[in-house]
Amino acid sequence: MTDNKEYTPPEIWKWDAEANGKFANINRPTAGPTHEQTLPVGKHPLQLYSMATPNGVKITIMLEELLALGHSGAEYDAYLVNITEGGQFGSGFVELNPNSKIPVLADHSGDEPLRVFESGAILLYLAEKFDAFLPKDHRERTECLNWLFWLMGSAPYLGGGFGHFYSYAPTKIEYCIDRFSMEVKRQLDVLDRHLADNKYMAGDQYTIADMAIWPWYGGVVSNVVYEAAEFLQTHTYTHLNRWVKEIGQREAVRRGKMVNRAWGELSSQLRERHDASDFELRTQDKLEPAPDEGGEVDK
Numbered sequence: 080m081t082d083n084k085e086y087t088p089p090e091i092w093k094w095d096a097e098a099n100g101k102f103a104n105i106n107r108p109t110a111g112p113t114h115e116q117t118l119p120v121g122k123h124p125l126q127l128y129s130m131a132t133p134n135g136v137k138i139t140i141m142l143e144e145l146l147a148l149g150h151s152g153a154e155y156d157a158y159l160v161n162i163t164e165g166g167q168f169g170s171g172f173v174e175l176n177p178n179s180k181i182p183v184l185a186d187h188s189g190d191e192p193l194r195v196f197e198s199g200a201i202l203l204y205l206a207e208k209f210d211a212f213l214p215k216d217h218r219e220r221t222e223c224l225n226w227l228f229w230l231m232g233s234a235p236y237l238g239g240g241f242g243h244f245y246s247y248a249p250t251k252i253e254y255c256i257d258r259f260s261m262e263v264k265r266q267l268d269v270l271d272r273h274l275a276d277n278k279y280m281a282g283d284q285y286t287i288a289d290m291a292i293w294p295w296y297g298g299v300v301s302n303v304v305y306e307a308a309e310f311l312q313t314h315t316y317t318h319l320n321r322w323v324k325e326i327g328q329r330e331a332v333r334r335g336k337m338v339n340r341a342w343g344e345l346s347s348q349l350r351e352r353h354d355a356s357d358f359e360l361r362t363q364d365k366l367e368p369a370p371d372e373g374g375e376v377d378k
């Protein structure tokens with residue numbers, strides 16, 4: 080890596096393994112597994128391998144919403160894949176998602192396990208499987224998919240663009256932060272204007288479009304993603320703030336945020352989820368002994 084303001088790219092790009100800042104230990108220019116690994120499989124048909132990042136939380140919110148609606152077939156086992164430790168490069172994970180990114184879902188309800196990767200595809204898969212949170216009316220369904228795909232195309236500018244250069248890059252580069260701040264503010268304005276006239280993203284119904292967008296843009300507005308709310312003046316997007324608050328109050332959203340979470344308050348971390356009772360019985364504060372008590376950690 081160079082600190083020079085002017086950078087002239089060489090004829091052929093070469094990988095500098097040290098140059099990727101905070102995530103240097105997991106970033107690499109090749110795909111495929113780095114180690115052998117067999118994924119655990121629990122008792123439910125749906126197996127989720129994930130972490131509570133915004134992309135992961137989209138799916139746990141959907142699963143908890145489905146359960147709250149009474150779809151008992153949406154019971155799931157959620158295993159934590161720690162992406163900061165390279166869990167996404169284990170052979171078992173790569174077999175389910177050759178792109179080595181969480182979240183990934185395996186549906187064991189048929190003859191052969193069926194893999195579903197890409198969070199947008201997982202949301203659509205679950206919505207179709209349970210016939211829920213995807214409007215039936217052609218026009219409304221199309222609008223829902225418009226916004227679902229909007230998110231899938233837009234969030235990388237927020238995460239890989241703005242978030243990377245504002246929070247993670249080893250040096251603060253004005254050009255990059257300016258470019259992506261401008262784009263993210265434009266996106267926030269897109270959402271704000273739309274939500275001025277619509278209760279939810281697809282109109283009157285709460286759908287997978289809301290579940291996809293909320294963890295990312297709601298996270299920025301609530302200052303839990305990148306701690307940039309003041310920098311981006313997110314309080315000025317009043318309609319967006321209204322929607323963020325409303326969705327954040329849903330019980331299924333509150334639960335979904337806790338699943339596969341491995342940071343923050345111990346009581347907010349449900350690292351693995353196998354049963355609805357885990358929210359009461361198996362959060363990390365219940366599993367880890369208080370520091371002065373000693374003893375084994377019950378895993």
Ligand SMILES: N[C@@H](CCC(=O)N[C@@H](CS)C(=O)NCC(=O)O)C(=O)O
Pocket residue numbers: 105132133134135162167179180181182196197198199
């Ligand atoms: N487009 C993918 C993006 C998934 C993604 O970027 N996941 C991140 C966490 S939010 C990840 O697994 N990163 C690990 C890595 O890049 O090695 C999706 O929506 O599922």
